[in-house]
Amino acid sequence: MIAYRAMLDVPRELVAYVARLLADERRARGTRRGSRALTCWRQALFALVWFRKREDIAVLGAGFGISRATAYRYHDEAVSVLAAQAPQLPEALQRVQSEGWTFVILDGKVVDTDRCAETKISKKGKVIDAWYAGKTHDFGGNVQAVMRPDGLPIWVSEVEPGSAHDLTVARQHALGALYAAAARGLPTLADPGYDGAGIGVHTPLxxxxxxxQLDVDTRTYNMLLRSLRCLGERGLALLTQGWRALQHVTASPSRIGDLAKAALVLTHFEHRYLSR
Structure with a gap:
């Protein structure tokens, strides 16, 4: 086996931030000093390498001198402590409005996964693969995200099976808070897949x-809506392209929600958006 040095394109301050979260977790658990295979700093670095590069966890762990089981345990711990820092939707919307933004953007993403054998009964009464998404013609988990107009994601939802429609997932996790925000003067813009979402969620006609043919006023409305919404759609790209761990998930798809929330927190740190 040949060892080599590599560079990780994250700021040193981000490693320190994750290390502090892990140190707090160890104190909460009552972990004895010196009883872990990696220090908090090394565990944070291990987790960030995985998030950024999506390398095999066992192989990455071997590079850090830890066993396969320890690597998976340290990985899960880092994901959990990061996900716990993700904001709730009502507080995220309140902050956006206090910053002077006049609307938010709702969008969904099916995160690619390995095939999952779980099945469900469709609306037509047929047995289907629960995690198969007709939207992408592949297996994945559906997560919803809310973005500022400039494209910064401010919130991500829990994951639902890929067979669930964007509007269905949004109704479960987001629309209640979005309705309340719209009543305060912060409407939501969304693509045609959210048609019928309700008052305060604007979609193209x-x-x-x-x-x-649509009349000229309606076509103008659609054009303006799309032009305002397009910048916000880069928010999901910030999560999935900046943190390659979300490009394909080989773990249980039920973990996608926590992975997305952890990536959101890391993105907020990089953009200096963490609440202090």
């Missing part, structure tokens, strides 16, 4: 089924 669809072409009439009978083939008639």
């Amino acid at each position: 669809k072409q009439p089924a009978d083939g008639r």
